[in-house]
Amino acid sequence: METVLVVDDEQGILEALADLLREEGYRVLTASHGREALERMSELRPDLVLTDWMMPVLDGPALIERIRAEPNWAGVSLLCMSAVDVGALRAQYPGIPFLQKPFDIPALMKQVRKALDGKRALSG
Known part of the structure; x- marks a missing residue:
């Protein structure tokens, strides 16, 4: 199971993204800012970090x-x-993909799959 770390200081967005990704079959970690994200990453290395830009x-x-x-x-x-x-x-x-907020769910899921597919292609 692939792990996605979602990082956003807006609690509503954080919870909505986490729920959506769980429904899609991903293991989800959450953090409300970058420092907390680094702590989560030291506990469990994610496959993808989905992060807000301004926090x-x-x-x-x-x-x-x-x-x-x-x-x-x-x-x-x-x-x-x-x-x-x-x-x-x-x-x-x-080299860093960006999603414009607000975004729709299909656009988000397409970008998540693309990021994870690229990771799988690199790891062989």
């Missing part, structure tokens, strides 16, 4: 930087979501 304590860019700096987390897929214009973020952070 208190440790935001999306800082979380991604920490994940990429940790050799044990190499290969963890990333998917970011933001209410700000993701076109500019995509240009600034090439």
Whole structure:
């Protein structure tokens, strides 16, 4: 079973995403900010981190930087979501997929599957 870590400071969004992903058959971990996400990742390495971009304590860019700096987390897929214009973020952070908030469920699930399929392709 693939594990998805959902990181968002908005509790309603966090719970809705967690419920949706569980219904789709994923093991789901949750965190309300980046520092909590790093704690969860040290307990159980996820296959995918689905993170909000703007959060208190440790935001999306800082979380991604920490994940990429940790050799044990190499290969963890990333998917970011933001209410700000993701076109500019995509240009600034090439290689990281972004979802524009608000997004619809089919678009979210397509991106989650794409991120996890890419991970499987890399791991052989």
